[in-house]
Amino acid sequence: MEFFVVQLLNSLSYGLLLFMLSSGLTLIFSMMGVLNFAHASFYMLGAYFAYQISRYVGFWPALAIAPLLVGALGAMTERFGLRTVHKYGHVAELLFTFGLFYLIEEVVHLVWGRAPVDYRIPQALDFAAFTIFSTSYPAYRVFMMGVSVAMLLGLFLLLTRTRIGTIIQASLTHPHMVEALGHDVPRIFMLVFGGGAALAGVAGVIGGNAFVTEPGMASAVGSIVFVVVVFGGMGSLAGAFVASLFFGAIQTYTVAMDYSLLDLAARLGMGIAADSPVRGLLSVSVAQTAPVLPYLLMVLMLIVRPTGLMGTRET
Amino acid sequence: MPRIPVLFRCGAVLFAALCCGAAQAADPIVLGFVDGLSGSFANVGEAGLRHLQIAVEDVNARGGVLGGRKFEVLSFDTKSSAQEAQLVFKQAVDRGVRYIFQGNGSNVALALSEAVAKNNARDPGQAVLFMNFAAVDPALTNERCNFWHFRLDADSDMKMQAVTNYIARQPGVRKIYLINQDYSFGQSVARTARAMLLAKRPDIQVVGDDLHPMGKVKDFAPYVAKIKASGADTVITGNWGNDINLLVKAGRDAGLAVDYYTYYAGGFGAVSVLGEAGVNHTKQVTIWHPNIGGRGAAEHFQAYRKRFPEGREDLYYAAIRHGVELLAAAIERARSTEPLAVARALEGLRIDQDAGELYVRADNHQVIQPIFLSTLVKANGKDVRFDAEKTGFGFRTDARVEGRDTLLPTACKMQRP
Numbered sequence: 079m080e081f082f083v084v085q086l087l088n089s090l091s092y093g094l095l096l097f098m099l100s101s102g103l104t105l106i107f108s109m110m111g112v113l114n115f116a117h118a119s120f121y122m123l124g125a126y127f128a129y130q131i132s133r134y135v136g137f138w139p140a141l142a143i144a145p146l147l148v149g150a151l152g153a154m155t156e157r158f159g160l161r162t163v164h165k166y167g168h169v170a171e172l173l174f175t176f177g178l179f180y181l182i183e184e185v186v187h188l189v190w191g192r193a194p195v196d197y198r199i200p201q202a203l204d205f206a207a208f209t210i211f212s213t214s215y216p217a218y219r220v221f222m223m224g225v226s227v228a229m230l231l232g233l234f235l236l237l238t239r240t241r242i243g244t245i246i247q248a249s250l251t252h253p254h255m256v257e258a259l260g261h262d263v264p265r266i267f268m269l270v271f272g273g274g275a276a277l278a279g280v281a282g283v284i285g286g287n288a289f290v291t292e293p294g295m296a297s298a299v300g301s302i303v304f305v306v307v308v309f310g311g312m313g314s315l316a317g318a319f320v321a322s323l324f325f326g327a328i329q330t331y332t333v334a335m336d337y338s339l340l341d342l343a344a345r346l347g348m349g350i351a352a353d354s355p356v357r358g359l360l361s362v363s364v365a366q367t368a369p370v371l372p373y374l375l376m377v378l379m380l381i382v383r384p385t386g387l388m389g390t391r392e393t
Numbered sequence: 394m395p396r397i398p399v400l401f402r403c404g405a406v407l408f409a410a411l412c413c414g415a416a417q418a419a420d421p422i423v424l425g426f427v428d429g430l431s432g433s434f435a436n437v438g439e440a441g442l443r444h445l446q447i448a449v450e451d452v453n454a455r456g457g458v459l460g461g462r463k464f465e466v467l468s469f470d471t472k473s474s475a476q477e478a479q480l481v482f483k484q485a486v487d488r489g490v491r492y493i494f495q496g497n498g499s500n501v502a503l504a505l506s507e508a509v510a511k512n513n514a515r516d517p518g519q520a521v522l523f524m525n526f527a528a529v530d531p532a533l534t535n536e537r538c539n540f541w542h543f544r545l546d547a548d549s550d551m552k553m554q555a556v557t558n559y560i561a562r563q564p565g566v567r568k569i570y571l572i573n574q575d576y577s578f579g580q581s582v583a584r585t586a587r588a589m590l591l592a593k594r595p596d597i598q599v600v601g602d603d604l605h606p607m608g609k610v611k612d613f614a615p616y617v618a619k620i621k622a623s624g625a626d627t628v629i630t631g632n633w634g635n636d637i638n639l640l641v642k643a644g645r646d647a648g649l650a651v652d653y654y655t656y657y658a659g660g661f662g663a664v665s666v667l668g669e670a671g672v673n674h675t676k677q678v679t680i681w682h683p684n685i686g687g688r689g690a691a692e693h694f695q696a697y698r699k700r701f702p703e704g705r706e707d708l709y710y711a712a713i714r715h716g717v718e719l720l721a722a723a724i725e726r727a728r729s730t731e732p733l734a735v736a737r738a739l740e741g742l743r744i745d746q747d748a749g750e751l752y753v754r755a756d757n758h759q760v761i762q763p764i765f766l767s768t769l770v771k772a773n774g775k776d777v778r779f780d781a782e783k784t785g786f787g788f789r790t791d792a793r794v795e796g797r798d799t800l801l802p803t804a805c806k807m808q809r810p
Binding site: 080081084085088089092187191192193194196206209212213214215216218219288289290292293294295298329330331333334365366369 | 430431432433435436439575603604605606609611612614615616618619621622635639646647648649705
């Protein structure tokens with residue numbers, strides 16, 4: 079029971095962090111129709127900016143300033159980069175974001191070096207928030223969850239309850255109509271791109287010190303976010319939310335599953351000879367397959383339901 | 394396309410003329426540092442490079458070898474990948490490197506060891522010697538040994554023998570959890586720990602045996618919850634780099650009360666993470682730590698802090714210094730810098746270092762030296778004179794195992810050229 083509850087909390091905090099990343103990515107996808115390969119790079123920039131800023135003015139100002147910087151950078155990327163290559167079609171846009179991913183990684187190498195930087199959680203949050211049975215739960219994780227939930231609520235209210243949200247939703251599906259009504263659609267696209275980048279930036283600020291801030295963090299998290307978005311259905315916020323929590327749970331719970339196909343075979347009464355060539359493969363436990371499981375599930379999803387869990391598009 | 398190869402050939406001829414024309418007696422002896430300088434383990438690689446630099450500077454300050462020849466360091470980034478290591482090894486050979494230092498990742502070391510053997514068989518005139526300062530997979534000096542490879546650290550089995558001998562005398566240890574990186578070294582730690590514990594303390598229960606992807610896990614909280622649920626009182630881990638730091642960090646956050654028996658907790662950053670929470674509960678098995686006693690250890694430790702004040706790490710890899718000193722002694726003994734002659738001179742060579750005398754075992758090229766088991770405690774200015782990473786906590790020796798007691802039989806069938 080203790081184990082179950084602790085893992086539930088762990089999976090929630092990880093899943094919510096994933097959602098902060100995938101929500102921006104999936105929004106940008108519905109807007110441009112192109113996957114932004116550089117999205118996780120904004121996550122990394124958020125962490126590095128926060129590290130740099132927190133060295134001068136502390137963590138709290140960094141929590142506000144770093145995402146704003148990342149958001150501004152994202153907006154500029156859309157305004158001066160993507161908008162220019164847009165007329166050459168989707169492939170050009172895709173290649174542009176792909177190149178941007180490598181560019182940002184190299185810039186991080188040059189500025190902060192190749193080794194992890196010493197970005198730590200603030201002293202004020204470095205204590206145990208509460209104890210479940212005998213396991214203490216760190217306050218910083220609670221804080222992470224709080225920030226994620228607050229951002230989600232804000233995003234939800236912004237999209238459904240405000241005028242700008244209505245216009246964004248409208249321009250996602252009917253850009254020409256919105257333009258005809260006198261709204262500046264390119265500007266809205268820029269805002270959405272900047273907003274998505276800023277969300278990734280927030281995730282970077284609070285994820286960078288909970289885990290590790292290093293140049294490889296973008297590619298480490300980039301692939302899993304990609305999987306979340308495809309699995310949840312491209313362009314679907316609700317799908318991304320469900321998929322994020324689902325993969326959060328998968329990654330934390332599979333760690334504890336030491337069962338293998340060999341055990342299953344034994345349970346079914348099929349003995350596998352000790353010198354059988356398939357024995358090595360069968361003895362791989364679920365826990366050991368945890369890192370590939372998300373990709374396997376993504377492939378299965380694409381076969382069974384190419385639009386993803388809640389998506390509507392086939393691309 | 395015919396023009397480009399010609400140009401290349403001209404360049405190659407020119408380069409050969411330049412390089413070999415200049416190969417006079419006073420030329421520096423180039424040591425290639427071939428290790429992961431980017432990626433998850435970049436901090437460990439960069440620290441290793443600094444260790445090599447200071448060791449080389451010491452030998453050069455004494456006047457070098459063979460009456461004035463100096464050592465020089467060139468670094469090559471393997472990105473901690475076996476494939477990449479083979480590529481940069483070729484680059485290193487092309488740039489005239491005849492001695493390489495590598496340590497991080499036994500998978501990389503095994504690939505390099507084979508690449509070196511192949512290179513030397515194909516082109517004996519460009520033979521290369523491989524000084525391995527940290528890759529401790531026993532295979533390197535057993536079934537997959539080769540003449541050109543020398544291991545400067547004690548291998549994983551030797552260390553595990555010291556750990557299990559110690560645990561055998563601790564009646565409080567009842568349930569042990571093994572958590573290791575999923576590659577040759579981690580697997581070997583887990584396997585040996587099980588076998589040795591079974592032989593020495595059959596009453597101890599191994600309540601968990603996890604292999605996690607190496608350098609990929611950023612959040613160990615799920616593993617810690619699993620350790621907690623298993624009821625373990627002791628954790629044995631061979632994790633290094635960020636994998637040990639993040640493991641103990643997650644353990645501390647969850648209030649996991651276990652004793653850690655580690656290979657690398659004294660390495661880079663783990664003590665800073667653990668702080669007070671690790672005191673009395675964190676042990677490491679190493680060939681050196683600053684508080685082993687004696688003048689050498691203290692002087693080397695202080696010199697390192699002074700030389701690299703900006704670095705976050707302290708002196709850790711005594712094996713790198715040993716490697717440079719052994720090379721210098723072997724070059725003097727052979728009166729030559731030819732890797733084949735130096736390799737022969739290394740066999741059976743004895744030198745005095747911080748912990749006493751060490752020597753190179755001739756039958757498998759393993760360096761034999763004392764091994765220390767130590768515990769993290771508060772620095773007290775006496776037997777724990779130096780702290781780690783300026784935390785106020787340092788390691789105190791619990792047991793010193795003499796070199797002769799670390800000897801293990803070897804499966805190595807050395808092919809000599």
